[in-house]
Amino acid sequence: MKLRFVIAALTLPLLSGGCAAALLPLAAAGAMATQQGGGEKEARPMTASAAIPPAARQSEAAELTRGEAVALAELGESRGSDTYEILELTELPAPSGAPESAAPAAYKSYSGFTNYVMDQTQVDLSEGSRTSAILKDPARLDGEVQECYGQPAAVLIDIDPPGDIFDATARTFIDPGLREALRELSANSVQVLWISDLSPNFSDEVVTAIKRAGFAEVTEDSLLLGAGEDGRKQALREQAAMRFCIVAIAGDEKGDFDEAYFYLRDPVAAIGLDRLYDKGWFLAPTPFITEGS
Structure with missing residues (x-):
């Protein structure tokens, strides 16, 4: 590889200006290529060249392309009085001005959940009422919800996987997006x-x-366990609604919002409940992810 660069350098004076300009980017591309071996590409550390020009020559340094800089550095040459520093990089640096940290990408998938709950916390209780996520009369299937009477706002997270019960012994972590959403809500006095x-x-x-x-903010008082006095989660939800204004429920199946879904003979009959989705009811993946999965 080194020999080819030397040959390329020796032949530059024999080429016209246009041909020489074309040769340098090609040489640079060869320097940054990966090696083929055994049918797989072997990654090589990326070698980049950064110009460190005098302050008065910033405009000239900006004219160097990345390919030209790499080629000149490999040949041991420099343009004018500029000097070049060889940097061993395994990845490109963040763009200048980029934030030091950002919320996980998954956080965006819970932005609707977070925004809806935060809007509910902003309701002036002297002029109106927050909107509950608990049905007033499930048998009617009309989507009408209970009224809140100034109770503190809360969100309800169903932690049972579909058709199963939460395993407290499993090594799990909370979906990063949900974790960040709940931390934000908790910091704004929303009970989880x-x-x-x-x-x-x-x-x-x-x-x-x-x-x-x-999620470190959990306490025994924030748990609703045991399927209620009559063996139904519905009873737990209704009991919680007496203490809190449950403005949102997150679950991985429709029965996590109301048990009416378990008794439907015709799913079309519950079409009146559809208006609650993303406005109190939020279908989301199981909140706990098993380590290693």
């Missing part, structure tokens, strides 16, 4: 409640599991 069919006897284990998964 967690609901599961798991027995209340495991409340300590559930608190430990949620903290270990990434």
Whole structure:
């Protein structure tokens, strides 16, 4: 490879100006190519050249293309009085002006959830009422919800996977997007409640599991466990609605919002409930992700 660059350098004076300009980018491309071996590409550290020109010559340094800079550095040459520093990079640096940190990409998928809840917290209770996510009369299937009477705002997170019960012993972490959303809501005085069919006897284990998964603000008082007095999550949701204005529910199946879905013979009959989706009811993946999956 080095020999080819030397030959290329020796032949430059024999070429016209246009041909020489074309040769340098091609040489640079060869220098940055990956090696082929065994059917797979072997990654090589990226070698880049950065000009460090005098302050008075910024405009001239800006005219160098990346390919020209690499080629000149490989040949041990420099343009004018400029000097070049060889940098060993494994990845390109962030663009200038880029933020030091940003929310996980998954956070965007919960932006509607977060924005809706935050809008509810801004309601002036002296002039109006927050909108509950608990149905007033599930049997009517009309989407009409209960009224809130000044209770503190809360969100309800169903932690049971579809057709199963939450496993407090599994090594899991909370979906990064949901974790960031809940932290923001908690910081704005929104109570985060967690609901599961798991027995209340495991409340300590559930608190430990949620903290270990990434949400430290959980307490036993924020758990709704045991499927209620009559063996139904519906009872737990209605009991919680007496203490809080539950403005949003996040679940991975429709039955997490109301048990009416479990008794439907004709799904079309529940079309009146569709208006609550993304306006109180939020279908989302199971909040806990198993480590290594």
